[in-house]
Amino acid sequence: MISSNQVFPWQHTLWQGLMQRLHEDRLPHAMLLTGPQGIGKESFAQTFARAVLCEHLSADARPCGACRGCLLNQAGTHPDNHWVGLLEDKKIIGVDQVREISANLNMKAHYSGYKVVVISPAECMNTQAANSLLKTLEEPAPRSLLMLVANNATALPATLRSRCQRITCTLPAQKVAASWLAAQLGPDHDAALLLALASGAPLAALQMAQGGQTSQRLNVLDGMERLLLNQVSPVSLAAIWLKLELKETLYWMHSYIIDMIRLKSAEHPPLLANPDARLRLQALAEQLNLKTFYDQLDKIREASRLAAGQSNAQMLLEDILINWRVPLKIR
Ligand SMILES: [Zn+2]
Structure with a gap:
């Protein structure tokens, strides 16, 4: 979660609408917030609960x-604000967690206002948990508000969905998301590309940039080195990388290539996005020419765009990796 009390620019209309209903005392007992991952649904629910x-x-x-x-x-x-999520190392929300909050909802509020429960990601409730929640929804306690947050609402039982007011959150407009992301990251990042790599979800893009999902960063560098040293074929490397998240792999390739272009073009040692890999990148950069790097950037951008669709990931990767080797053969 980014910070408390945050309402993102693309959520203002939704926020105002719900605020109006709150002021008019017309809130439903249960809401289901759905939409793609990485657009701030959880944060929105949390801020709304606080409001x-x-x-x-x-x-x-x-x-x-x-x-x-x-x-x-x-x-x-x-005491009147409860959050139900995945416990550490767990992949499901269990029935005990739901029973506990159901009992809470049925008690009088500690203070004079609402009792609020947020369940996220709601699709992770197992059948027992969902059934238990259904009972609570069938007889809602007065002045109680239940907010379910789900990336994939269809994974929830229809009986549960039908008892909630559905609020569909869509991807923000690219311009709005890119300008927000650029403001968060500063000028050293390509906000538009990051956003494309994150399929248009600005918080996912931010997380990617801030290193929350960078575990395969060095794997990618290892692979690029082994490819140039002829220790692995493009086809084998593509097959290995397919086991990793494609968008992340492309993101890190892009990041390394930009760094290598900086290293090749700058008169003085440049600032790098991957400063810890400076020596390795310098060694790689010396083996290829600038044109190859720019060609690779074009290919990676195109692959990122295609990766959002249903394209063949193996072919996308092979196409990029095969081109890495051509300059070596010519030399
Ligand atoms: Zn207050």
Whole structure:
């Protein structure tokens, strides 16, 4: 989660609509927020929960940050605000977790307002948990608000879905997302490319850039080195890389190539996106010419675009990797 009380630019309309319903006391008992991963649904639900429990909701309809409710929420100890998610090392939300919050919802609120429960990712509830929740939904406690957050709503039982008011969150417009991302990352990142690599989901792109999913970064560098040393064929390497996340692989190839272009073009030692790999990248850069690097960038951009669709990933990777070797053969 990025930070508390955040409403992203692409969520303003949805936010205002829900705020209006809150003020008019027309909130449903249960909502289902659905949409692609990495667009801030969880964060939105959390901020909305805090707003619902704020005792002095400010004029711009953000939690005031100073009242008893807000202070308790900031400390994570508000007794009327519950979050149900995946416990560490677990892949499902179990029935015990749901029973606990159902019992909570049926008790009187500790303070005068709502009782709020957010379940995310809701599609991770197992059948027992979903059935248990269904009972709670059939007899909702007064002034209770249940928010289910799901990337894949169809994985939820239809009976559960039909009891929730569906709120569909879509990918933000590319311009809005790219400008937000650029503001978060600064000028050293290609926000538009990152966004493309993250299939248009700005928070996923941010996470990628900030290194939250960088485990295969050095794998990719190892592979590029082995390819240039003829220790692995393009076809074998493509097959190995297919086991990794394609978008991440392409992202890191792009990042390394940009660094190698910097190393080849700069008169003074340039700043790198991968400063820890400077010596290895320098050695690689010396084996290829600039034109090859620029050609590779074009190919990777194209592959990133295609990777969002149903293209053949093996062929995409082979096409890129085979081209890596051509200059060596010519030399
Ligand atoms: Zn407040």
